[in-house]
Amino acid sequence: MKVYDLRSDTVTHPTEEMRAAMARAEVGDDVMGEDPSVNQLEEMAAQMMGKEAAVLVASGTMGNLVSILAQTQRGDEVIAGTESHVFWNECGGASVMGGLQLRQVANDYRGMMDPDEVDRAIRRPGNIHFPRSSLLCLENTHNRCSGGILTPSDTKALCDVAHAHGMQVHLDGARIFNAAIALEVPATELTKDVDDLTFCLSKGLSAPAGSLVCGDQDFVDRARKWRKAVGGGMRQVGVLAAAGIVALQTCIERLADDHANARKLAEGLAEIPGLSVEPDNIRTNIVFVEVDPSLGPTPDFIRRMVEEGVRVSYPGERNFRMVTNRHITSQDVDETLGIVSRVARVAAAASH
Numbered sequence: 001m002k003v004y005d006l007r008s009d010t011v012t013h014p015t016e017e018m019r020a021a022m023a024r025a026e027v028g029d030d031v032m033g034e035d036p037s038v039n040q041l042e043e044m045a046a047q048m049m050g051k052e053a054a055v056l057v058a059s060g061t062m063g064n065l066v067s068i069l070a071q072t073q074r075g076d077e078v079i080a081g082t083e084s085h086v087f088w089n090e091c092g093g094a095s096v097m098g099g100l101q102l103r104q105v106a107n108d109y110r111g112m113m114d115p116d117e118v119d120r121a122i123r124r125p126g127n128i129h130f131p132r133s134s135l136l137c138l139e140n141t142h143n144r145c146s147g148g149i150l151t152p153s154d155t156k157a158l159c160d161v162a163h164a165h166g167m168q169v170h171l172d173g174a175r176i177f178n179a180a181i182a183l184e185v186p187a188t189e190l191t192k193d194v195d196d197l198t199f200c201l202s203k204g205l206s207a208p209a210g211s212l213v214c215g216d217q218d219f220v221d222r223a224r225k226w227r228k229a230v231g232g233g234m235r236q237v238g239v240l241a242a243a244g245i246v247a248l249q250t251c252i253e254r255l256a257d258d259h260a261n262a263r264k265l266a267e268g269l270a271e272i273p274g275l276s277v278e279p280d281n282i283r284t285n286i287v288f289v290e291v292d293p294s295l296g297p298t299p300d301f302i303r304r305m306v307e308e309g310v311r312v313s314y315p316g317e318r319n320f321r322m323v324t325n326r327h328i329t330s331q332d333v334d335e336t337l338g339i340v341s342r343v344a345r346v347a348a349a350a351s352h
């Protein structure tokens with residue numbers, strides 16, 4: 001049976017070119033700063049993000065963690081969106097390892113926060129009871145907000161508020177290139193106002209592992225130290241960096257295909273009775289789908305899709321997520337829609 005794996009863009013396999021580059025990668029001991037492939041990737045990443053320096057880490061989760069640790073002190077308060085990945089999906093690492101308190105501000109449907117609400121959430125100094133607000137976390141594209149995008153002016157508006165209060169701004173840019181491609185702007189337009197950012201090689205860009213933490217040299221030095229503390233200092237990791245370099249050279253432009261496929265998927269799903277999604281809100285590669293009670297319990301609906309070969313993720317009470325990626329073609333989208341529509345028809349008939 002053919003399987004349509006729409007659980008995530010993290011399921012993508014390295015390309016043949018990446019595998020070849022990995023096989024011939026020049027390597028050294030990266031903890032000693034001597035891996036030429038890692039050094040090349042870090043320089044490339046810093047340059048592409050318009051920052052002074054970068055450090056390679058194992059994952060997006062590690063990238064967010066070491067960035068947050070490098071920007072804060074124990075007992076500080078970090079402001080992050082209600083739907084943010086750092087709050088939902090990183091095992092509370094910033095609180096566990098950083099002794100930090102996470103304060104939430106509402107994300108709207110595309111992951112934006114209201115700058116006035118952010119302003120109101122910032123602790124004013126002078127009250128002995130209050131923690132210090134030291135860091136604002138943004139996310140672009142926004143995973144739980146259907147891959148929504150923050151524009152350069154959204155980013156600036158939020159950074160201005162934080163900076164006016166002496167705070168730093170961290171950007172979880174796991175999918176920053178999806179945002180840049182969708183907006184047709186260089187990634188630097190989306191990063192120039194933040195103090196630091198993390199982006200991933202292992203999502204739509206298809207590398208097997210790795211994320212880059214970027215910022216000024218001082219910040220990157222602190223993040224590098226935290227990387228060692230959390231056990232992320234790897235040795236001949238140029239084999240992974242080599243794949244990352246190919247990812248940055250060959251896999252960015254093609255993200256537009258994932259976006260077109262996600263839009264087509266959303267348009268098709270919106271036509272299926274009992275499912276709802278707003279296709280106009282799908283700007284990148286992530287589609288959240290609402291399931292009407294008339295289709296029966298959502299877990300049963302998801303199970304039936306899986307039995308027919310359509311794999312999805314983020315199962316909720318009444319919704320699930322589908323993510324297009326390099327292994328999903330336009331024809332796969334048509335076939336997926338055929339399957340989902342059949343499953344929905346059967347589910348609707350069964351629940352009557």
Ligand code: TLP
Pocket residue numbers: 007008009010058059060061062064085086089139141142143172174175200202211
């Ligand atoms: N997201 C994954 C899972 O939710 C874990 C996915 O399938 O989308 N920031 C954002 C915005 C992310 O979406 C993710 C991963 C991460 C950080 C963490 O990256 P990894 O998985 O490399 O630790």
